[in-house]
Amino acid sequence: MRKTTRKMWAAAAGVTGIALLATACSSGGSTTPAASAKSTTAASTEKITLKVATFNEFGYDDPAGSLYDAYTKLHPNVTIEPVKAATSNEARDNMNTKLAAGSGLADIEAIEVDWLPELLQYPDKFVDLTSDDTKGRWLKWKTDQATSPDGKLIGYGTDVGPEGIAYRADLFKAAGLPTDRAEVAKLFGGKDATWDKYFEVGKQFTAKGTGVPFFDSAGATYQGMINQVKAAYEDPSSHKIIATDNADVKKIYGQVLKAAVDDKLSANLGQWSPDWTASFQKNGFATMLAPGWMLGVIEGNAKGVTGWDIADVFPGGGGNWGGSFLTVPVQGAHPEEAKALAAWLTAPEQQIKAFTYKGTFPSQVAALKSPDLLGVTKPFFNNAPTGQLLANRANAVTVAPYKGPNYFAVNDAMQQALARVDVDKTDTADASWAKFTDAVKALG
Amino acid sequence: MATSTTNLDSPPVRKTDRDPRRVGLRQKLGRWDVKLSPYLYISPFFILFAVVGLFPLAYTAYVSMHQWHLIGGEGKFVGLDNFTFVLQQANFWRALRNTFSIFLLSSVPQIIIAILLAAVLDANLRARSFWRMGVLLPYVVAPVAVSLIFSKLFGDQSGMINALLNKIGLDSIRWHADVLSSHLAIATMVNFRWIGYNTLIFLAAMQAVPRDLYEAAILDGAARLRQFTSITVPMLRPTIIFVVVTSTIGGLQIFDEPRMYDQFGQGGSDRQWLTVTMYLYELGWGSQKSFGRAAAVAWILFLIIVAVGIINFSITRRISTDSAPKSGRKAKR
Incomplete structure (x- = not known):
């Protein structure tokens, strides 16, 4: 034992020596x-x-x-x-x-x-x-x-990130819903689209019994909804965290979880998880909220899958994500x-x-x-005129939400609260909200 | 030594004023040489240790007593507030529970399997080096790569393991939702990486066991199993202590595998697999950016590791003295 400890010390000394040299190099590098x-x-x-x-x-x-x-x-x-x-x-x-x-x-x-x-x-x-x-x-x-x-x-x-709704036309067809992107936009309510309407269509879709969930994740849908709230988590003037007392936040939280869990519209996937990525290859879900940058992600994940399209519509007015x-x-x-x-x-x-x-x-x-932008079409999304479409979506954005120093942290805690109910099913909506409240308190 | 004694013996009468002084200096230097040199020779290690071991430890203690922002830097002195804050957090206790659970689920089977594997490799196998290098291969793979591969295997909906379970008619296991399942999955990654490493350490120790002990045992009619329990395991005790202590330190500091286990690296939506080091990272670099609180966690973890290390050490030592009284007595004399 004594021998081994001594050897350990020696090894430790050697390692620390090397580490010391390394740090000396790096600090030298940063000064020059x-x-x-x-x-x-x-x-x-x-x-x-x-x-x-x-x-x-x-x-x-x-x-x-x-x-x-x-x-x-x-x-x-x-x-x-x-x-x-x-x-x-x-x-x-x-x-x-x-x-x-x-x-x-x-x-x-x-x-x-x-x-x-x-x-x-x-x-x-x-x-x-x-x-x-x-x-x-x-x-x-x-x-x-x-x-x-x-x-x-x-x-x-x-x-x-002006958002539209990306959808699988082939799955819509199987459920007897319209497939053309203009008709789909009308289906969701066109200019007057609301979240209630979006979830309503979801219920119609799942009622047809194709076995495919309507949207990918409660967290992702929530993200679209919260970005329409002017001051969701923090008071713009005092910078104080108001997330847990804000009636809007609580309402959206309840609304999205009711649709996701009670009405079973969600595919119960954590966005960006390996499961989520894999689900694009096997009819994982029929619609998702898609900001411009998401189109590239969909195309990459759903390589070889046909039927994706995007509708020039967004519930609750325009939305910007990221x-x-x-x-x-x-x-x-x-x-x-x-x-x-x-x-x-x-x-x-x-x-x-x-x-x-x-x-x-x-x-x-x-x-x-620029005509270069407005003329852009995406072959993967059934040749959708994504340039014009997203420009329309950008013009529909009316609310620029206030995001203070704690926005990221609070939103992170919220996403975990949603995942506990939607993905992991370890908590009920109320229990998870209580944990969210604790997590937000710890930030102060 | 020799020079100093001759100088002392030489008669001082015939010397001039300068001479005794020169002798005195030489004497002094000689004495210093004798007394100081050994310390000088070992000083590089201790200087290094002070710089990279003691100083960070003390500095962390200093930081833990202050409000300290990741980017903003030092704030006001707050005494033990950071410690009380951390100890009141449910997530801290959850992290502690997870850490011990993952530690036990990984270290215990790991050491047992490693000893058994080493015993197999110690036998006369064909292509011995091939098998011995084979067990070390997983250790060479970067832990992050291991985690990426395993987190795909352990996917809840699209993972290969659940697909296999479904094939044979079993239900899917919710690897990322259930506490114990997630710990098992992470322990699997840890074991995959470390079993081979520990096997080689045990193997080296086994080869140092005198072969005549086995020959004597065979003459006495001991079977393979009996040889293993009565010769191999007792002779391995110092090595077992070493492995237990190092795996305690490593196991309680586990970070890479649980952090890479999902896409966010925060230990799950309900903190199912948040470990203490991840909690430390979350406090210091996450949303709170509080180095003070992170430093407090670091110190608590340090004390826990020391305590567990001492407990493990004394347990393993007692086992060895209990069942091998002779060697114990010898050591005392």
Whole structure:
């Protein structure tokens, strides 16, 4: 025993020695960029590498014509190294960890609007991206989201998420419902579509006994509903958390769980789970709320499945789900070059290309009117005119929900509350709400 | 040593004023050499240990007494508030329950299977090295990759294991919803990775057992099983203690496998498989971003590991002294 412990200590010492060396290297690495940053800004021909970190699908890496390659062609001195996280949560963890550590972030980091408010509390950690070239490029509410109280712009807008309803025409047909996208829009109530109507159609659909659930997940449906509430979780003026006292939140919670569990409309899948991904291949569900960026996800997961279409309608008025930004953290080595690349990537022309590849709907004013965008159709969705359709959906958006520093955390707790009832069935709706209340209290 | 004694013996009368001083210096240096050098030689380890072991420990204690934001940094001193907050959280106790449950479900079968496997590998097999390397293969696979593969196998609706269960007429197991099922699934991943590693440690110890003991046992007519229980296992005791202690430390710090078990990495919607280290991570890097509370959890976990380590150590040692009184007495003398 004594021998083994001594060996262990020796091994531990060796390992720690190596670790010490490693940390010494990495900390050394982080100090140099700050020093060299100023010198590289002037010389634009110097060979540099820029890391671009995104998540999910930003549509920049189309194999048929990568935007990164296009930029490299314009700027031969720049090498772009893309990094891709699987989920927005993962990107957020990475951002927080490395922001705290003071090093390790990519030169350009993509962030999502849901956790943007957390980062807006620390505008000093990001390069101010305000510039005359990009002034007025985005929808005003999009730019406002990423502007700090003292007027610093920390992110260039990439996409927004105007939502339509994606549906399986073949499954609708089997249940005796209309299949044409204009008729389906009318079925849900057209301009006056409401959530009650949506769930009503769901009951009609499941009553036909095809055995296919109506929508994928209570959590995903909830997401569409809560994004229509002006101030769901926090008071816009006092920033206090009001989620557990807000009657709207409680009402939507009850409504979506009644439809999902009591009326059995849900496929009981956690969105983004392996089960959810796999269900696209086997008639898992008939409809889902689909923001522009979701179209790329559906197409990828449902490869080889025919029948997907998208209707120009959304319950309860228009809806926006998500949307992202590109930021330039100050800890990067080449802030000026990174800013230039971020500005180029978020220019209308590039965002339209990203849209045609992955369906990330542009947030740029010019792009929304561009014939290049309005003419876009998606063969996978039965040649739906997704450009025009999503532009209509974007125009239908009336509410820009307030999202404060605790939005992400509260919404996360809510999603788990819904999953407990819908997916795991470990709790009743009331018991799960009580746990949600506790979780929100712990945030304070 | 030799030089210092001759210097002492030499008569001081004929020396000038400078000489005794020089001798004194040399003497001093010599004495220092004798007294300090050993410490100097072992100091690199202790300096390293202080820097990367003691200092973080003390600093974590310091952080745990403050309000401390992940990005915002140090706040005001709050004493033991962080500890009381953590101890009042239902999720902390749930995490503790899960951690011990996963630890027991993984470590116990792991050590038993590893000993048995090692005994098999210790026998005269054809292509011995092949089998021995084979058991270590899973250890080479990155834990995250293991988790990704296993979380697909353990899918609730589309997983392969449930599909097989359905084929033979059994009901699906809700791997991500039930507490015990999720622990079993995670323990399976841990065992997959660590059984081979522990097997090799046991195998190495088994090969150090003198072969004449077995020959004597065979002459006495002991069967294979009897040889295993009366010779192999008793001779393995120091190794078992080592493996038990290391797997206690590792098991109570389990993080990778449960974190990668679903797409969110938060231990399930009802925290079915949240472990203490995941809870620590959630406090520090999750929605609260409170390093103070995370540090408090780190210290509580440290104390728990020390306590469990001591308990395990004393239990395993008692077993060995009880059933092998001779060696115990020898050690005392």
